[in-house]
Amino acid sequence: DAGITQSPRHKVTETGTPVTLRCHQTENHRYMYWYRQDPGHGLRLIHYSYGVKDTDKGEVSDGYSVSRSKTEDFLLTLESATSSQTSVYFCAVGPLTEQYFGPGTRLTVT
């Protein structure tokens, strides 16, 4: 157990509204990642962080932004939610050789 929590666990929101998802870890991992998982696709990387205030884009970063002001928290923001962003979002921490995932957030954009 890598001490990862995500909040909220479930959210329904309307198109055009901003949404922020939170990932919190207790193990002081340097690397943190945000993925989305959709049917027919593998987990796809949205953004990742390699330290406080150090972030980079993944393969599906359009429409998303992130922030990491503390080691333990990594926030994912959907600037203006769209129906295509309906998905399950997973946070992960740790080195590439052994990533630990949070329980996920189910987001529905109506």
Place this chain on the structure above:
Amino acid sequence: RKEVEQDPGPFNVPEGATVAFNCTYSNSASQSFFWYRQDCRKEPKLLMSVYSSGNEDGRFTAQLNRASQYISLLIRDSKLSDSATYLCVVNYNTDKLIFGTGTRLQVFP
């Protein structure tokens, strides 16, 4: 062509059976390989890394074939608790992992 491809299954096998999954990858520069397990509506969890010489962990054996660019996972003596989706994961020596879409295994009594 997808970077990592897996047969989605489902593979339906009886308890005690041996089952094998293959996964192919497209980038010959791939450096690291993993199998993750994901239970229904849960997060993925690392099952095992895959080493060039092949490796075993109890009933699970992972193999890597660089020449043909595939990795495999063999499960012996299947248990009901092995029912899950198995994700093939590849790293191209960057800061990112590439995940396959998963192979679903259902073990029945």
